[in-house]
Amino acid sequence: MAAFVTPAASVVSELVVRGRESAALLEALLQGGSPQEHGGLRELAAEILLCCGRALAALHGRAGVDAIALASMKRKSSEPYGAAAQTRPKRRMRASSESTATRVEKRWTAEDGLIWRKYGRKEITHSKHPRLYFRCSYKHDIGCPATRQVQQSDDDLSLYVITYFGDHICCQGDGAVAAAEREEEDVKKQPFVINFGSATASSTSGSPWQNSDGGDGRSKISRSPHAVCLPEGRAELGLKVTKVETTSLDSQPAGPAAADLSSSPDVSCPSPAWDPLSCCLEWDQFIESSFDFVGEFINFDGITLYQ
DNA sequence: AAAATTTGACCGTC
DNA sequence: GACGGTCAAATTTT
Numbered sequence: 001m002a003a004f005v006t007p008a009a010s011v012v013s014e015l016v017v018r019g020r021e022s023a024a025l026l027e028a029l030l031q032g033g034s035p036q037e038h039g040g041l042r043e044l045a046a047e048i049l050l051c052c053g054r055a056l057a058a059l060h061g062r063a064g065v066d067a068i069a070l071a072s073m074k075r076k077s078s079e080p081y082g083a084a085a086q087t088r089p090k091r092r093m094r095a096s097s098e099s100t101a102t103r104v105e106k107r108w109t110a111e112d113g114l115i116w117r118k119y120g121r122k123e124i125t126h127s128k129h130p131r132l133y134f135r136c137s138y139k140h141d142i143g144c145p146a147t148r149q150v151q152q153s154d155d156d157l158s159l160y161v162i163t164y165f166g167d168h169i170c171c172q173g174d175g176a177v178a179a180a181e182r183e184e185e186d187v188k189k190q191p192f193v194i195n196f197g198s199a200t201a202s203s204t205s206g207s208p209w210q211n212s213d214g215g216d217g218r219s220k221i222s223r224s225p226h227a228v229c230l231p232e233g234r235a236e237l238g239l240k241v242t243k244v245e246t247t248s249l250d251s252q253p254a255g256p257a258a259a260d261l262s263s264s265p266d267v268s269c270p271s272p273a274w275d276p277l278s279c280c281l282e283w284d285q286f287i288e289s290s291f292d293f294v295g296e297f298i299n300f301d302g303i304t305l306y307q
Numbered sequence: 308a309a310a311a312t313t314t315g316a317c318c319g320t321c
Numbered sequence: 322g323a324c325g326g327t328c329a330a331a332t333t334t335t
Contacts, residue, residue, distance in 0.1 A: 118312065120327060133326070149326090 105162045110150045114168065128154045136168060144168055 120133035129152040136144035145166040153159040 119329095121313075122325060122327095125324065131325085135327090147326095 103164055105164070106153065106159045107162055108158055108160070110160045110162060112162070114146075116148060124151070127151065 115137040116134035117137045117139075118132060119135050122131050122133070124131050131149055131151040134148045134150065136146040138144045139146075146168040147165045149163045149165075151161050153161050
């Protein structure tokens, strides 16, 4: 496992460094304009820098290694507990109580363009709706530690509270990559059309989850086939279509160096085949093409997202 | 048959 | 002991 972690961490590290440099450049470019002219773009650049810094801090810390090690833990229910406990490593860790908490988002849809597999559902006390647990579909393939929790808001039934944990170190599979590449091509051609709905008629249910949620659907993967498969941070930060609030569950200092994996699914990449180092350059292009819409309402398949 | 979801149970944390 | 996160066998779907 350790042999796997090192190269992945190296790639991600290099990727984030590059992204940070790009964000710094962006911020520098924005210094020259008026606040009215650039709106929240400086804030955006600052947030990118913060995210990258935190990801780097996490990469060079223990968080990533621990999270990946977790993926290898398997419960053998057939084994007697007494005997198994002697050789079994420390039991699984709880994501929310660990320092892997990344961010909390409130969205009008649970779709985020990434590929998730549902692994649990839990009724939460004092909450009207169950909490759904998703992990990266490639967790078992390459040990991607990214997970998320999705819960319908009690206050606003149209909102879904999504909590992300861990970084994506995967690239979401070849199919997703190819789709992502096509989508990115489409975006370049039609930067004004960003569809978070589904590309197939069969999946245009209007439901925020494609995974079944106590309902009838039994969809395989929680994904948005028509979504731009950008790293999440790119989609969120670039489009500013969600209400984002960073979380620091362990009351960490605000400085990037002290952060854990905060804000971090941002460093995910669509695929192993996809060149991770091209991510930042494309991100620059994406930002450039998206600048015109920041601050405006955007409608995705009838769902109005707002800044 | 393979893959994904459901769901009861396990177990760490508070 | 309650709560919540995760596991994995069973079930369902394709």
